[in-house]
Amino acid sequence: MDLPKEFLKQxxxxxxxxxxxNNPLGKVLFKLPILLWRLGLGPIVGKLLxxxxxxxxxxxxxxxxxVEYHSMNGIKYVAAAFGVQTQWYRNILANPQVTIQTADGTxxxxxxxxxHDEELIGVIELFLRRDPALMKWYLDSLGILPNRDAILANKxxxxxxxxxxxxxxxxxxxxxxxxxxxxxxxxxGFVRRLFRKIK
Numbered sequence: 001m002d003l004p005k006e007f008l009k010q011x012x013x014x015x016x017x018x019x020x021x022n023n024p025l026g027k028v029l030f031k032l033p034i035l036l037w038r039l040g041l042g043p044i045v046g047k048l049l050x051x052x053x054x055x056x057x058x059x060x061x062x063x064x065x066x067v068e069y070h071s072m073n074g075i076k077y078v079a080a081a082f083g084v085q086t087q088w089y090r091n092i093l094a095n096p097q098v099t100i101q102t103a104d105g106t107x108x109x110x111x112x113x114x115x116h117d118e119e120l121i122g123v124i125e126l127f128l129r130r131d132p133a134l135m136k137w138y139l140d141s142l143g144i145l146p147n148r149d150a151i152l153a154n155k156x157x158x159x160x161x162x163x164x165x166x167x168x169x170x171x172x173x174x175x176x177x178x179x180x181x182x183x184x185x186x187x188x189g190f191v192r193r194l195f196r197k198i199k
Contacts, residue, residue, distance in 0.1 A: 033066045037101070040179035046103035050078060052111075053101070053171045057094035062171040063087075069102065070123075070130045076100065077114070077123050080159035081138055089159060099173040100163055108170040109163035117152055123160050124151060
């Protein structure tokens with residue numbers, strides 16, 4: 001069975017997008033979600049984006065990556081949009097024990113690649129509904145048509161990860177270490193108003 005026609009029509013009209021910026025401003029904006037999380041805005045940012053804390057395969061130190069995720073049947077999924085060259089994916093291959101952080105909180109997980117045919121098709125249909133632009137870029141970049149036969153024939157090229165609960169040790173998640181800025185700004189604003197009244 002082909003994937004839903006209304007979604008295929010939508011992504012066919014969507015312009016290709018570059019996911020990694022090449023200019024300084026773009027790089028700052030690309031990292032902005034992690035800064036927002038550190039500022040304590042996780043409950044908002046985490047409704048769409050997930051922080052994956054994984055272990056560097058060479059350094060052995062925690063690495064934080066923020067990626068778009070979608071949930072199906074209570075399970076969270078992400079795409080490794082740059083395939084086997086995706087650095088966080090290569091780290092996870094070496095050590096699948098990760099910590100994820102979303103609006104649901106911080107969770108210890110084992111990252112598992114989606115390989116079962118029906119689960120893979122279900123996940124791709126999910127991403128097509130939620131983010132057709134990403135899926136157009138992903139499938140087009142691999143030269144894969146958005147239909148069941150083409151997807152299953154090229155499934156080894158498609159990297160989607162799911163996260164299963166784990167009791168094994170995982171790296172520490174990203175700290176909310178900049179939340180102090182909000183009360184500091186409020187205090188500064190109060191002090192400024194106070195001095196204005198005194199003057």
